[in-house]
Amino acid sequence: MSKTNNNNRLPRAKGIDMATFYTPKDCAKKVKRIVLHPQNRQIVEEFVIILGMKEKFEEHDVPIPNKVVMFGPPGTGKTLTAFYIAQQLDIPLILVRLDAIIHSHLGETGSNIRKIFDHAKSSPCVLFLDEFDAIARTRENNDEVKEMSRVVNTLLQCLDEFEGDSIFVAATNLEEELDNAVWRRFDTKMTFGMPDDNSRNEYIQLLIGDFEQEKHILELSSKLLMGCSFADIEQIVLKAKRKAIIENNQLTFSAIAESFEEYKPHGK
Numbered sequence: 001m002s003k004t005n006n007n008n009r010l011p012r013a014k015g016i017d018m019a020t021f022y023t024p025k026d027c028a029k030k031v032k033r034i035v036l037h038p039q040n041r042q043i044v045e046e047f048v049i050i051l052g053m054k055e056k057f058e059e060h061d062v063p064i065p066n067k068v069v070m071f072g073p074p075g076t077g078k079t080l081t082a083f084y085i086a087q088q089l090d091i092p093l094i095l096v097r098l099d100a101i102i103h104s105h106l107g108e109t110g111s112n113i114r115k116i117f118d119h120a121k122s123s124p125c126v127l128f129l130d131e132f133d134a135i136a137r138t139r140e141n142n143d144e145v146k147e148m149s150r151v152v153n154t155l156l157q158c159l160d161e162f163e164g165d166s167i168f169v170a171a172t173n174l175e176e177e178l179d180n181a182v183w184r185r186f187d188t189k190m191t192f193g194m195p196d197d198n199s200r201n202e203y204i205q206l207l208i209g210d211f212e213q214e215k216h217i218l219e220l221s222s223k224l225l226m227g228c229s230f231a232d233i234e235q236i237v238l239k240a241k242r243k244a245i246i247e248n249n250q251l252t253f254s255a256i257a258e259s260f261e262e263y264k265p266h267g268k
Contacts (some may be wrong), residue, residue, distance in 0.1 A: 010094070010119065018100040018116055027087040033206040034080050035199050035230065040190050044081070047188060048088050051167075065187040067159060067168045069132070071175035074191025075231030078171040079130060079189070083102075085169060086126040093122060096129040109135065110154035117158040124165035132170035136182040159185040182205050196228055197222070203230055207237040212250040220253045226259060234263040239263060 010017045022030075029146040036044065050057065056159060057064050068085070088092035095115075101112035113135065120127035129135075135151055159182070160166055170186070195203060201222050208218070224231050235247060239259035244251045 001254075013172060018097055018112060019119075020095045020097065020243070022083070022086070022093040022095065024087055024090045024092060026219070026257070027093050028066070028082040031080060031084045031087055033203070034077065034084055035203045035206065036077070036081065036084070036194070036197065037193070037196075040081065040192070043188065043190055044055075044085060044088065047085070063187070066162060066166065067186045068170070068185040068188040068190060069175075069178075070171045070190045070192060072173070073194060073229065074173050075229030076125075076192040076259065077230050078192055079128075080230075081192075082126060082128040082169045085167065085246075089126065089167070091124045091126060091166075093126045093128055096127065098129075098131055098134055102134065110151050113151070113154055114158055117162060120166045120168065120238060121162065121164050124167055126167045128169045128171070130171045132172040133174045133177045136170070136172075136178050141193065143218050152182065155266065156181055194227065197226075199230075200228075200233065204237060205232055207234060208251060211234060211241060214250055214252050217253050217256065221256045222252075224257060228265050236260050236265070256264065 010019045010021060047065065047229070054064055070081060072078065083093055096116055101116065102109050116127065136155055137148065137152075159168070175183075200217060204218055204221050204225070221237070225236065228236070236256065238261045239262065240255040241251060243255045243259065249255075
């Protein structure tokens with residue numbers, strides 16, 4: 001991970017950086033193996049094209065999209081997609097640390113949120129906030145309605161004022177928990193789900209790469225790993241490759257199956 005320079009110095013809370021800075025080169029390393037659903041790939045491609053035609057859109061008085069919300073189960077590629085967007089746009093990614101911005105005094109949480117957004121507006125970047133529901137939860141059924149409302153109101157103001165060349169990307173596993181007013185602020189919405197057959201095959205092949213392997217391992221592994229998330233598949237295949245390296249052997253389906261049993265994917 002790259003160190004920041006003075007121009008990219010991140011805001012701090014209680015002496016701790018509230019985010020982590022990744023250069024476009026860092027982002028490119030992270031997205032070597034990414035499989036996007038065709039619809040999501042199209043959304044990203046159109047997004048990049050639109051941002052490259054900024055002057056023409058301004059000429060027609062059509063707003064440029066700059067706020068993306070991604071939702072779906074854990075391990076389905078939301079975080080990786082944020083890195084992919086930054087890599088495609090050739091701008092840094094700023095990964096917000098929720099543990100640093102959320103404070104026991106919610107007024108300070110609101111202040112931290114504003115600092116992060118102000119920083120993002122000062123220099124082109126992808127501002128990425130995972131587990132977005134932690135600060136954007138609906139105000140209707142929260143135990144701390146009044147205090148949490150202030151945090152959500154601050155967030156709404158920041159979203160309304162978010163202009164310039166930066167992109168805000170939020171990810172959540174609990175989209176139904178987001179405040180309706182926050183949800184409406186996003187001009188781009190991306191849905192993520194568990195890998196289908198084609199995506200699973202493509203991802204397993206990417207993970208195996210040119211590693212020596214026995215015949216039919218892809219078909220057998222794909223069937224075994226049906227229903228697993230991309231994150232689960234990655235951990236299982238890499239575990240099997242480690243076994244093969246230790247044993248100085250080719251990658252076998254038995255190693256994949258053994259790794260599957262050891263890893264115990266959630267719900268399996």
